[in-house]
Structure formats: structure tokens, C-alpha cells
Amino acid sequence: MNVLGIETSCDETACAVVADGRRIRSNVIASQMAEHARYGGVVPEVASRRHVEQINVVLKRALDDAGIGFDGIGLVAVTNRPGLLGALLVGVSAAKALALALDVPLVGVHHIEAHLYANFISEGASSPPDFPAVALVVSGGHTDLxxxxxxxxxxxxxxxxxxxxxxxxxxxxxxMGLAYPGGPAIEQAAREGDPAAVPLPRAWLPGTHEFSFSGLKTAVRRLAQGETPPPTADLAASFQEAVVDVLVGKTLAAARAVGAPRVFLAGGVAANGRLRARMQAACDEAGLPLFYPPPILCTDNAAMIAATGYFHWQAGHVDGLDLDTIASEPLAAGPAASS
Ligand SMILES: Nc1ncnc2c1ncn2[C@@H]1O[C@H](COP(=O)(O)OP(=O)(O)OP(=O)(O)O)[C@@H](O)[C@H]1O
Ligand SMILES: [Mg+2]
Incomplete structure (x- = not known):
């Protein structure tokens, strides 16, 4: 069955057609990044307006690329939470209109769950990963284990x-005076730098599976705005190493703590080459298989929305035309609440 995925939670207008939750038939992403770059971050009102302009164009291209018409869609999956409300509304309104007009089921998808499900889209792999696992979701708005x-x-x-x-x-x-978005810019600058050149703090928060990056940010600010700032490449490489050290160390500690036999990596920061390489080395040493999506499926896309919607539909979950948009909703509760 062809699932149409729609994603408009932030600054990417994306539509994709995914067969049976795993095989990508099309994956179209219209990024507004260049437009928001001059403000140094996403401007919600601008994002909503661009989604309105782009949604029909992106939808048509996704269908054309997949070689299907509207009648080839069997299920519509759309991000309805969490995200910018005005932005979410554009995708959810389009999804409802399509589900009603085509008389096909509608499934609302949690954006963070979808980042996880990017690991289930086959890219040459014959079977999806198994459970249980420890998953690190590292994105623009989340760092969750x-x-x-x-x-x-x-x-x-x-x-x-x-x-x-x-x-x-x-x-x-x-x-550091680098471009937005900062992840790819820092990764690029770090290639010329020494990751051990600038001593930077790591917040280990022992006894917890929590993270903190504000002390690291303050240290970078002091250095970058000090009288003799270190070379940008060294500062970028040292910053990246400090973040990666903590992400890898705490993910492996979490896997040990719950006895998980495999690790999933997901979200935009999972596109980072240094993080992928260091996590792979650590998982190899611990004997844990590691799964991470190709970079294009780490950052926001609609193929992951379609994949997630398909699994929910298979489990019997569908939504009505009263599907709401939700700005903020955690994917899961902590261990105390769930037991
Ligand atoms: N190569 C990279 N290295 C490090 N960070 C990266 C890289 N590529 C992208 N990022 C970061 O990933 C983030 C975007 O990821 P993503 O699209 O998943 O976030 P989001 O959708 O804005 O947030 P959320 O998913 O939490 O709602 C940005 O902060 C960006 O800097
Ligand atoms: Mg995201």
C-alpha cells in the first residue's frame, strides 16, 4: 500500500510516498532554511506562510516522482505534534482534505517518533531492526534517550x-561566526581543526541519563568573544568532540543500564559524521549493533512520517477529521510513570 506522508512541523515542507512503510517511492523536501538563515533561526510566521505556498507544489512532485496519481494513495500520514502550531496546521489541513476527498484513512504522527522510524525505512536492508533498543534522538529541539x-x-x-x-x-x-544551520557548518569547519586543541567542559551528570549543554555553550561564548579567540577550526572541532563524547558515553551507559542489545540513532544531529563514526566504534567495542538512517532521513522529511503512519495503521490506530495540532507533547513518560 502507498502511504502519503506530509511534514510541516518546522521549516521544511515535505511530502513522500512510501510503500508498505519501508520502500521510498518519492521523498520531496522544500527547505526554507535559506530564508530563515538571515534571522539566525526559524521565524514561525514566515514558516507558516511558506508552507501554504509550497504544500501543493511539493505534493504534486511527490506524486509525480512516485509515478502515481491521487487514486494511488491508500493512507495519509501527517505530523500533527509537536511543532509550530501555524506550521503544523498547513500539513494537517492538507492531509484532512486529501483523506476526505479520497476516502482513505488518516493517521496523525508524533514527529519525534517519526525520527526513530527513519531507522525502519529500508535502504538496501532486507529486514527492519528488532526490539528492544536504546535510542538516542538528537535534533534541533530534542536530546532524548x-x-x-x-x-x-x-x-x-x-x-x-x-x-x-x-x-x-x-x-x-x-x-563562532559560522552559517545557519550550525550543525553542518561546524562539522565542515571541524575537518580542518584539532579536536584536542581547546579544553571544553563535558556535563556527565552522573547517575542520570540526562544531558546539559548550556555550560559548554557558555565556555564557547567566553572563548569566541575573548581577547584572543582560538582558531575557528580548532574551536569547532573541540566543541563537536565535547558534544559527541557525552552523546556516545551516555548512550552506551543507558544501553548497559537497561540491558538493551542494540542502539538506534536518529534526528538531525545523527547526520554528523563524527558522531556516527564514534558511536559505531563504541557500539562495535560493546558488541551492540548500531542503526542510523542515511543523512537525508536524519533531518526532517516526510518519508519517516509515512513509515510511522503505516505502523500505526497496521496496529489499528486511525484518526478522524477532528485530528488536532499539538505544539508540545513528550513522546513518552519516564520509567516511574510507565511501570
Ligand atoms: N551534520 C550535522 N552535524 C550536527 N548537527 C546537524 C548536522 N546536520 C543537521 N544538524 C542539526 O540538526 C538540527 C535539525 O535537525 P531536525 O531537522 O531533526 O530538527 P528539528 O526538526 O528542527 O527539531 P525537532 O525534530 O526536535 O522538532 C539542527 O539543529 C542542525 O544544526
Ligand atoms: Mg525534526
Whole structure:
């Protein structure tokens, strides 16, 4: 069955057609990044307006690329939470109109769950990963560690107490005079730098599975705005190493703590080459298989929305035309609440 996925929660207008939750037939992403770059971050009102302009164009291209018409769609899956409300409304309104007109089921999808499900889209792999797993979701708005026990069965082990990892990349890139979005800019600058050149703090928060990046950001600010700032490449490489050290160390500690036999990595920061390489090395040493999506499926896309919607539909969950948009909703509760 062809699932149409629609994603408009932030600054990407995206539509994709995914067959049976795993095979991508089309994956179209119209990014507004260049437009928001001059403000150093996403401007919600601008985002909503661009989604309105783009949604029909992106939808048509997704159908054309997949070689199907409207009558080829069997299910519509749309991000309805969490995200910018005005932005979410554009995708949800389009999804409702399509579901009603085509008389096909509608499924509302949690954006963070979809980042996880990017790992289930086949890219040459013959079978999807198994459960249970420990999953690190590192994106622009989230740094969460989950114990994933099955489809839709998550326990939040820990999250960031302040900035998300992607947010730290974006803010620190700005302090270093690098472009927005900061993640790719820092990764690029770091290639010429020495990761051991600048001593920077790591917040280990022992005894917890939580994260904190605000102290690191303050240290970068002091150095970047000090009298003799270090070379940008060294500062970028040292910052990236500090973030990666903590993400890898705490993910492996969480996997040990819950006895998870595999690790999933997801979200925009999971596109980072240094994080992928260091996490792979650590998982190899611990004997844990590691799963991460190709970079294009780490950052926001609609293929992951379609994949998630398909699994919910298979489990018998569908939504009505009263599907609401929700600005903020955690994917899962912590261990105390779930037991
Ligand atoms: N190569 C990279 N290295 C590090 N960070 C990266 C890289 N590529 C993208 N990022 C970061 O990923 C973030 C965007 O990821 P994503 O699209 O998943 O976030 P979002 O959708 O804005 O947030 P959320 O998913 O939490 O709602 C940005 O903060 C960006 O800087
Ligand atoms: Mg995202």
C-alpha cells in the first residue's frame, strides 16, 4: 500500500510516498532554511506562510516522482505534534482534505517518533531492526534517550535539562561566526581543526541519563568573544568532540543500564559524521549493533512520517477529521510513570 506522508512541523515542507512503510517511492523536501538563515533561526510566521505556498507544489512532485496519481494513495500520514502550531496546521489541513476527498484513512504522527522510524525505512536492508533498543534522538529541539521496547512502546530514560544538541550546534556556530544551520557548518569547519586543541567542559551528570549543554555553550561564548579567540577550526572541532563524547558515553551507559542489545540513532544531529563514526566504534567495542538512517532521513522529511503512519495503521490506530495540532507533547513518560 502507498502511504502519503506530509511534514510541516518546522521549516521544511515535505511530502513522500512510501510503500508498505519501508520502500521510498518519492521523498520531496522544500527547505526554507535559506530564508530563515538571515534571522539566525526559524521565524514561525514566515514558516507558516511558506508552507501554504509550497504544500501543493511539493505534493504534486511527490506524486509525480512516485509515478502515481491521487487514486494511488491508500493512507495519509501527517505530523500533527509537536511543532509550530501555524506550521503544523498547513500539513494537517492538507492531509484532512486529501483523506476526505479520497476516502482513505488518516493517521496523525508524533514527529519525534517519526525520527526513530527513519531507522525502519529500508535502504538496501532486507529486514527492519528488532526490539528492544536504546535510542538516542538528537535534533534541533530534542536530546532524548529512550528504551524502545516495541512498536509504540517507549520509556524516556533521560533528556536534556537545557539546550538540545542541535540547538547547541546552532547557537555555538553563531558565536563562532559560522552559517545557519550550525550543525553542518561546524562539522565542515571541524575537518580542518584539532579536536584536542581547546579544553571544553563535558556535563556527565552522573547517575542520570540526562544531558546539559548550556555550560559548554557558555565556555564557547567566553572563548569566541575573548581577547584572543582560538582558531575557528580548532574551536569547532573541540566543541563537536565535547558534544559527541557525552552523546556516545551516555548512550552506551543507558544501553548497559537497561540491558538493551542494540542502539538506534536518529534526528538531525545523527547526520554528523563524527558522531556516527564514534558511536559505531563504541557500539562495535560493546558488541551492540548500531542503526542510523542515511543523512537525508536524519533531518526532517516526510518519508519517516509515512513509515510511522503505516505502523500505526497496521496496529489499528486511525484518526478522524477532528485530528488536532499539538505544539508540545513528550513522546513518552519516564520509567516511574510507565511501570
Ligand atoms: N551534520 C550535522 N552535524 C550536527 N548537527 C546537524 C548536522 N546536520 C543537521 N544538524 C542539526 O540538526 C538540527 C535539525 O535537525 P531536525 O531537522 O531533526 O530538527 P528539528 O526538526 O528542527 O527539531 P525537532 O525534530 O526536535 O522538532 C539542527 O539543529 C542542525 O544544526
Ligand atoms: Mg525534526
Amino acid at each position: 529512550f528504551h524502545v521496547r516495541g512498536h509504540g512502546d517507549y520509556v524516556l530514560l533521560g533528556r536534556t535539562r537545557d539546550d538540545a544538541a542541535g540547538e547547541a550546534f546552532d547557537k555555538c556556530a553563531r558565536l
